[in-house]
Amino acid sequence: MTDTIDAIFDAVAETAAEVRGVLGERRSYAEGHNPTGDRQLAADVYADELLEQRLLDIPAVGSYASEERDAVAEDSGSYHVASDPLDGSSNLKSNNGMGTIIGVYDEPLPAAGEALQAAAYVLYGPTTTMVTAVDETVTEYLLEDDERSVLQEDITVPADPTVYGFGGRAPDWPDDFSTFVKEIEERRLKLRYSGAMVGDVNQILTYGGLFGYPMLADQPEGKLRLLFEGHPIAAIVSAAGGASTDGTQSLLTKEATELHERTPVFVGNESLIDDLESALDGQ
Numbered sequence: 702m703t704d705t706i707d708a709i710f711d712a713v714a715e716t717a718a719e720v721r722g723v724l725g726e727r728r729s730y731a732e733g734h735n736p737t738g739d740r741q742l743a744a745d746v747y748a749d750e751l752l753e754q755r756l757l758d759i760p761a762v763g764s765y766a767s768e769e770r771d772a773v774a775e776d777s778g779s780y781h782v783a784s785d786p787l788d789g790s791s792n793l794k795s796n797n798g799m800g801t802i803i804g805v806y807d808e809p810l811p812a813a814g815e816a817l818q819a820a821a822y823v824l825y826g827p828t829t830t831m832v833t834a835v836d837e838t839v840t841e842y843l844l845e846d847d848e849r850s851v852l853q854e855d856i857t858v859p860a861d862p863t864v865y866g867f868g869g870r871a872p873d874w875p876d877d878f879s880t881f882v883k884e885i886e887e888r889r890l891k892l893r894y895s896g897a898m899v900g901d902v903n904q905i906l907t908y909g910g911l912f913g914y915p916m917l918a919d920q921p922e923g924k925l926r927l928l929f930e931g932h933p934i935a936a937i938v939s940a941a942g943g944a945s946t947d948g949t950q951s952l953l954t955k956e957a958t959e960l961h962e963r964t965p966v967f968v969g970n971e972s973l974i975d976d977l978e979s980a981l982d983g984q
């Protein structure tokens with residue numbers, strides 16, 4: 702791992718501790734909406750501003766982009782960080798899990814998945830953990846008392862899948878996707894959907910299975926954003942031996958041409974991703 706990527710992971714871990722500390726008092730809505738139209742919570746804005754400061758303080762970080770801001774914040778340096786500062790923040794109201802996601806690119810944003818050098822997410826669950834992917838190796842850390850200590854090295858997606866979860870309203874799913882979901886259920890996979898992708902993806906790494914936010918009737922690109930959510934999560938699951946797709950191709954082969962571009966997102970066991978692509982073939 703390069704020193705810069707390690708410094709980025711440290712900055713995210715340090716920020717996570719502070720974000721976690723203020724979640725309880727920042728549950729109210731802020732003034733604005735983010736660039737894809739979601740209402741922002743005070744916690745979204747706080748996490749975004751802290752990450753911007755911490756990451757741009759690292760000399761080799763040349764820019765910071767996030768789901769919560771229109772434009773890229775520029776500095777000088779050869780690494781470019783994309784972030785979803787508080788993923789699943791609507792879970793704050795109901796006191797359920799949430800996360801922070803980052804992707805580290807070696808090209809200015811928007812960029813292709815191939816430019817991704819490392820990715821990580823923090824999960825604010827009963828404990829705060831961070832999962833990183835770099836050099837095709839996935840590691841889980843416990844974030845506690847300002848320390849980042851290894852919980853599990855070389856994480857791989859379990860071979861025998863157990864859980865699945867898909868976003869959006871079932872009546873809005875395309876017919877071929879709905880048919881595929883019925884097949885998944887018949888294979889005795891259990892439904893797990895939390896409203897925070899980071900929590901759901903962490904279950905995929907733990908139990909094996911498939912998570913997705915599909916294309917919808919009125920929104921063919923789905924809900925999730927390629928740079929801030931799709932690429933980083935795909936990189937982590939792929940480094941753990943799983944795979945990703947937008948329905949037809951790996952998310953890591955997709956190039957974002959717009960900063961806030963959306964895409965259908967599916968990640969999980971490679972066999973399930975293959976089955977899904979076959980089921981959607983001909984769309």
Ligand code: AHM
Pocket residue numbers: 739768785787788789790791868869896897898899914924
């Ligand atoms: P956010 O980044 O604005 O919180 O939106 C992303 C979240 C994902 O974490 C989650 O999978 C999805 O939106 C849930 O959406 P829905 O409430 O439509 O199920």
Ligand code: MG
Pocket residue numbers: 768785787788789930
């Ligand atoms: Mg998100």
